[in-house]
Amino acid sequence: MEVHTWKERTDEGTLVYRACHHANKWKLECAPKVGRAERDDVEWEQVEFTRDLWITLRDLLWRKYQRKRCPWRLIEAIDKLLEDMPEEESAVSPDEENE
Numbered sequence: 001m002e003v004h005t006w007k008e009r010t011d012e013g014t015l016v017y018r019a020c021h022h023a024n025k026w027k028l029e030c031a032p033k034v035g036r037a038e039r040d041d042v043e044w045e046q047v048e049f050t051r052d053l054w055i056t057l058r059d060l061l062w063r064k065y066q067r068k069r070c071p072w073r074l075i076e077a078i079d080k081l082l083e084d085m086p087e088e089e090s091a092v093s094p095d096e097e098n099e
């Protein structure tokens with residue numbers, strides 16, 4: 001099993017994402033960043049992958065691959081997923097563009 005983590009800053013604070021790759025399946029979890037004393041008590045919440053999260057994970061793996069810390073097959077698999085995944089709709093609806 002491989003585990004990859006990254007942080008994102010939000011208005012509520014910093015979130016830590018943990019992506020686990022096991023048996024050709026990805027699992028994504030999220031938790032708020034806490035201090036060392038509270039790390040053992042943090043409950044990780046299961047999160048659905050969005051296109052943006054896949055792109056963030058791919059970027060993280062690409063940087064690890066350049067340092068020979070990640071196999072190329074993981075990046076290829078994510079690239080294939082991104083190709084098959086439909087583009088997300090833009091924030092502006094088509095009706096608003098015509099006005």
